[in-house]
Amino acid sequence: MKQHLLKIKANNEPATMEQLLRVVRFRGFKVDKISMNILPQEQVMDIQVSVKSKRPIHLLENQLKKLVDVNQVFIEHATVAQAHM
Amino acid sequence: MNGANLTLEVLKRYGVDTVFGYPGGAIMPLYDALYDSEVKHYLCRHEQGAAFSALGYAKASGKVGVCFATSGPGVTNLITGLADATADSVPVVAITGQVASPLMGTDAFQEIDVVGLSLAVTKHSFQVTEIEELESTLHKAFEIATSGRPGAVIVDIPKDLQLAEASSKPVLVETQELPVAQTDSIEKANQLLRHASKPVLYVGGGVSLGNAVEELRFFVQSTGLPSVSTLKGLGALDPQDHGYLGMIGMHGTKASNLAVQECDLLIAVGARFDDRVTGKLDEFAPRAKVIHFDVDPAEVSKLRPADVTVLGDFKKSLPKLTTEVDFSVWRKKCIELSEETGFKYLANANNPTGNIDPTSMLNELSQLMEQTSVITTDVGQHQMWVAQHMKFAEPRNLLTSGALGTMGFGLPAAIGAQMSRPDDCVIAVSGDGSFMMNVQELGTIKRFNLPVKILLIDNTKLGMVRQWQRLFFDKRFSETDLSDNPDFLQLAQAFDIQAETISQPGEVTGALQRMVKSENAYLLHVRINEDQNVWPLVPPNTANQAMLEG
CATH class of the missing domain: 3.40.50.970 (Thiamin diphosphate (ThDP)-binding fold, Pyr/PP domains)
Structure with missing residues (x-):
């Protein structure tokens, strides 16, 4: 089980967060922590999600990049998740 | 406005x-x-x-x-x-x-x-x-x-x-061209091809979507590579090419599955290593390196890691895949395997069993119909028989629910196909389970007087589920009996659709001819024996060489 921090830039649309979280769940990842801000000048969502899974992170990264309203996905780091998490 | x-x-x-x-x-x-x-x-x-x-x-x-x-x-x-x-x-x-x-x-x-x-x-x-x-x-x-x-x-x-009141204004929409594959990825693919001795081309539905049938066929023709197809890829490869070994996977031909299991290089084009193709993934094409051509990065290395990835427009990348290597010995071996293990057909006229053989019937239909005909299928045994025993000159002539496997697809899909290709013969091949799932669309055929043909293969069972119950669930035939089906002739007649029922092998040829020659909608109801099953079959989570052959 590995933990990854994803930094995502996405269009500020009503269903963006919902779609993002749906894909995270469907592709076999669990959310540990999440934060989202709207960058005022660009009207862009700045999202940070910490996820964990036994599956390789590129599987989620590729699926997120396919979403119409997701502009950028950056994987900050990977750590081995604690057993109790 | x-x-x-x-x-x-x-x-x-x-x-x-x-x-x-x-x-x-x-x-x-x-x-x-x-x-x-x-x-x-x-x-x-x-x-x-x-x-x-x-x-x-x-x-x-x-x-x-x-x-x-x-x-x-x-x-x-x-x-x-x-x-x-x-x-x-x-x-x-x-x-x-x-x-x-x-x-x-x-x-x-x-x-x-x-x-x-x-x-x-x-x-x-x-x-x-x-x-x-x-x-x-x-x-x-x-x-x-x-x-x-x-x-x-x-x-x-x-x-x-x-x-609400609206006015039309010029709109600038960003259009996205398919990316062109990077030169170095194609060079790496060519290197792998140069060092291969037993390559196989594995073709999926993406070739048709990418309008690259011509480029694909040129590649096959110029290299002589043996090839296999997924359900969605049928029609992309030239069915007349002897090196084309047929469909791969759970109900694939013996030759295609064995060739892929033996190959040392698998070139996937617009295919996604679906579980119905690979069987037990860990044992799929165990000796092969993989070149994966696709337009969707999420499909690459999703299930089977690719040694080389070529991402981009197939029309532009396939012509750059070239080799001078002579694969004729490997090709010959594959063709011999295909000839030895290929499907054999018993002419319906000479069939002494008293039961119509649906595989021979579909093979006969394939030869009888115009090459421009469109076949739609529903989902189940009849769908696999169509995929195994009919030949398609181009991918747009076979419409089937591949990934989702949705029963009830065939009849409405045939209606849509007939609207888009009014001059071509459109035949919905269905089973008695699937047909009833969207049977209300007979009303659409009637309303628009569409000449859609329906070949209804009726075993009074949910045949594919029953086949699995026989093989894997100790013959406990739970909820797969449909012997209380309606009278399909009366049902067709209620929608002003001409219909006939056949149950004897000797009736097949004449009935198929009457169906395809009919200028109006036509339902040919074919009664088959409930124990006709789809072979070969690779049991779930089993390597593809371990197919059951009936």
């Missing part, structure tokens, strides 16, 4: 002259606009029928399929069709009416959360909230549905916006 008129204007700009749908309260302004429009609407008898007709129209023609439905149950009924379109990468735009804006989010009559409902089954979902956004949203919907890997897109339009 109101929002509804503007919607139809945008459709016309995309060359849409045919839509399928079903009216209801929240989409009445759009249907009112249709009343005077050049856009021809085909009323189906269920929204799922409309979605599958749009899909059949799109698959058979290469155009975008468009369907309309009202809010609430109208949308829920569309969903299966949209899921099917997205799973099989078919461009479909669904326009749905929503309750008026002030009522949204109040659990109003026939209100449902369309965006929430559709996110998992569409490529994208839009809900229009301002009339000024309607036109640009529709443009984006067409662009998204058709670009890259195509799929279904929903545009949900509240009733008040359909009625």
Whole structure:
């Protein structure tokens, strides 16, 4: 089980967060922590999600990049998740 | 001009002259606009029928399929069709009416959360909230549905916006060209090909979607590579090429499965290593390096890691895949394997068993019909028999629900195909289970006097499930008996469709001829024995060489 921090830039649309979280769940990842801000000048969502899974992170990264309203996905780091998490 | 008129204007700009749908309260302004429009609407008898007709129209023609439905149950009924379109990468735009804006989010009559409902089954979902956004949203919907890997897109339009005053303004929509594969990836692919001695080409539905059939066939012709196809890839490879070994996977030919298990290089083009293709993934093509051509990065190394990835437009990348290596010894071995283990057909006229053999019948139909004919299937044993025993000159001549495997697809898809190709013979091959799932669309055939042919293969069972019950569930035939089917001849007659039933092998040839020569709709009801099964069969989670052969 590995933990990854994803930094995502996405269009500020009503269903963006919902779609993002749906894909995270469907592709076999669990959310540990999440934060989202709207960058005022660009009207862009700045999202940070910490996820964990036994599956390789590129599987989620590729699926997120396919979403119409997701502009950028950056994987900050990977750590081995604690057993109790 | 109101929002509804503007919607139809945008459709016309995309060359849409045919839509399928079903009216209801929240989409009445759009249907009112249709009343005077050049856009021809085909009323189906269920929204799922409309979605599958749009899909059949799109698959058979290469155009975008468009369907309309009202809010609430109208949308829920569309969903299966949209899921099917997205799973099989078919461009479909669904326009749905929503309750008026002030009522949204109040659990109003026939209100449902369309965006929430559709996110998992569409490529994208839009809900229009301002009339000024309607036109640009529709443009984006067409662009998204058709670009890259195509799929279904929903545009949900509240009733008040359909009625709101709108003006058409020039809209600049960013179009996305397919990326061109990087030169170094093709060079790496060529290097692997140079060092291979037993390469096999594994072709999926992406070749047709990428309009690269010609380029693919040229590659095969110039290199002599043995090739196999997925269900969705059927028709992309030249069926006359002896090195083409047929369909791979759970119900694939023995030769195609054994060749792939033995190969040292697997070149996947527009294919995604689906579980029905690979069998036990860890033991699939165990000695092969993999070159994966695709347009969707998410499909690469999703299931089987690729040694070389070539991402981009096949039309441009396939011509650059070349080799001077002589593979004739390997090719000859594959062809001999194919000839030794290929399907053998017992002519129906000489069949002494008293039971019609559906495999011979479909093989005969394949030879009898015009090469421009379109075959649609439903899902189950008959679908696999079509895939195994019929030959298709091009991918657009076989419409089948591949990824989602949706029973009830065939009849409405045939209606859509007939609309898009009015001069071609369209035959829906179905089973008695699947046929009843969208049987109401016989009403659409009647209404528009469509010459759709239906070859209904009836074993009075849910045959594929029963086959698995026989093999893997100790012959406990739970809920797979359909011996109380309706009288299919009377059913056809109720819709003014000419029909006949056959049950003897000697009747097959004449009946098939009468069906294909008929100028009107025709239902040929074929009774077969309940113990006819699909062979070969690779049991689930088993390596492909361990196929059962009946």
